[in-house]
Amino acid sequence: MDLDTNAAVVVLSGGQDSTICLAWAQRRFARVAAITFDYGQRHRVELGAAHAVAAAAQVMEHKVLRVSSLAELGGNALTSDEAVTNELREKDGLPNTFVPGRNLVFMTLAAAWAYQIGAAELVTGVCQTDFSGYPDCRAATMAALQTALREGMAAPFTIHTPLMDLSKAESVHLAQEVDAMELLAYSHTCYNGAIPPCGTCPACELRAKGFAEAGVADPLLERLGQD
Amino acid sequence: MDLDTNAAVVVLSGGQDSTICLAWAQRRFARVAAITFDYGQRHRVELGAAHAVAAAAQVMEHKVLRVSSLAELGGNALTSDEAVTNELREKDGLPNTFVPGRNLVFMTLAAAWAYQIGAAELVTGVCQTDFSGYPDCRAATMAALQTALREGMAAPFTIHTPLMDLSKAESVHLAQEVDAMELLAYSHTCYNGAIPPCGTCPACELRAKGFAEAGVADPLLERLGQD
Structure with missing residues (x-):
């Protein structure tokens, strides 16, 4: 299958990282679309942020795809009533926000849409310097998945991870370079889904630390008039 | 994450191949569960067959997972009103039953459940000798995906494809070896969803040819009293 190497699909959660990636992609590719996954996350505010960011960025197309299957499989704090904590769970030594297979499913569905x-x-805004421990x-993982997507759809996909090795x-500096600051005003990160952000969950702390540094x-x- | 190498999840569509794989797995592993994907396939008879086969096999657990996202992405004859044909479509030279990314999504969700x-x-019953042209x-593809699943969930998954290189x-001979014949009486294959099977679609022709040979x-x- 021939695909346009000047057209990109950005996985947009509405958070800081994916918002920066969207601005990055718009600088680099002629046609940029965004896909957002509604996977039963408790905090609907994330989806609202994704809509606001996509609208502000004037993407070619914004697809919101419902993925009920991950919540149905259960076992994590992002799609259940379990409280988000900083502690690692015993069974696998990972944060209780880890949804097994989530990024694999999202990237595969993003590729399936990109194919169409x-x-x-x-x-994607995934980042291994987060120290969040998400495998x-x-x-x-992304290199292996790129091979699987290419083989599985017989199509020349490339997975870009502009934030992979950034602190x-x-x-934040990259965001300035690619003019993402305006979009970032609509992004959202708080794991507790609070507006204004709670400031104390791991995601809020990480975001605040990055801007401060x-x-x-x-x-x-x-x-939001807080600064 | 430690996982039990004597426990298996079989992807069960209710068709001939996955039914044989279920019997194969029950011979080989102490604990066998089955997962079936309801992805908006037009022919609900497939899901009925999966239920009947899983019940007859007395699996440890049978999970039926709704995956609406693939149908929402569209572009194939299995989830739309488009007629199934033997002709290859122009855009990618593949059958119009090809759902891009389908097996990648299914295997990833199967792994996410296996993790739980x-x-x-x-x-999985995938088979490259089918000549159906599905990448x-x-x-x-399965080798690349196994690597992606292991990396992405930090878990020691192994993907077994007992039919991969079989005609x-x-x-059919393997089915006899693993005592799958009784289960096969409840399996289903016809692409046109007919009971009794239409006998003329590619899937029916392939099945009939196999048993004949x-x-x-x-x-x-x-x-069904037809033989």
Whole structure:
């Protein structure tokens, strides 16, 4: 299958990382579409952020795909009533926000959609420097998955991970380089789904630390009048 | 994550191949569960066959997982009103029954469930000798996917494909070896969803040819009183 190497599908959660990736992709590719997964996450505010970011970025097309199957399989705090904690769970030494297979499923569905719209390039904000311990965010996983997608659909997909090896401060600098600051005012990150962000969950702490280290004000907090 | 290498999840569509794989797995592993995907396939008779086969096999657990996302992405004859034909479509030279990424999504969800129930072994009936031209049925795809699943979930999955290099006649012989004939009486294959099977679609032709070449009566046709 021939696909356009100047067309990209960005996996957009509505969070900081995927928002920066969307701006990055728009600088690099002529046609950029976004796909957002509604997988039963408890915090619907994430989906709202994805809509706002996609609209502000004027993407070619924004697909919101319902993926009920991950929540149905259960076993994690993002799709259940279990509280999000900083502690690692006993069974696998991973955070209780780990949804096994999540990024594999998302990237595969993103590729399936890219196949339909003729796009060869896939962009995701996964980052192995997060220290969140998610095995599906590692470069080795994405390299293996790229091979599986190419083989499985006989199509020349490339997975781009512009944030893979960046610190949070470096990704804030990248955001400035690719003019993502305006979009970031609509992004969302808090694991507890709070607006304004709770400021104390691992995701909020990571975001705050990144902006602080980069010496840049968080445009989301500025928009909400907190900074 | 530690997983039990004596426990398996079989991807069970309710068709001939996955039914043989279920019997094969029950011979080989102490604990065998089955997962069936309801992905909006037009022919609900497939799901009924999966239920009947799983019940007859007395599997440890049978999970039926709704995957609406593939049908929502569209572009194939199995989830739309488009007629199934023997002709290859122009855009990618594949049959119009090809659902891009289908087996990748199914195997990944099967692995996510296996992770939850502690099973290391994944079994699928994909077969590259089918000549159906599906790139996601090839050994190279399954090998790449196994690597992606291991990396992405940090778990020691093994994908078993007992039919990968068998002709249809050889897989009928395997069915005899693993005592799958009784289960096969409840399996289903017809792409047109007909009961009794239409006998003329590619799937029916392939099944009939296999049994004929093996010199064995199809237990499904015997059950339906057609043989």
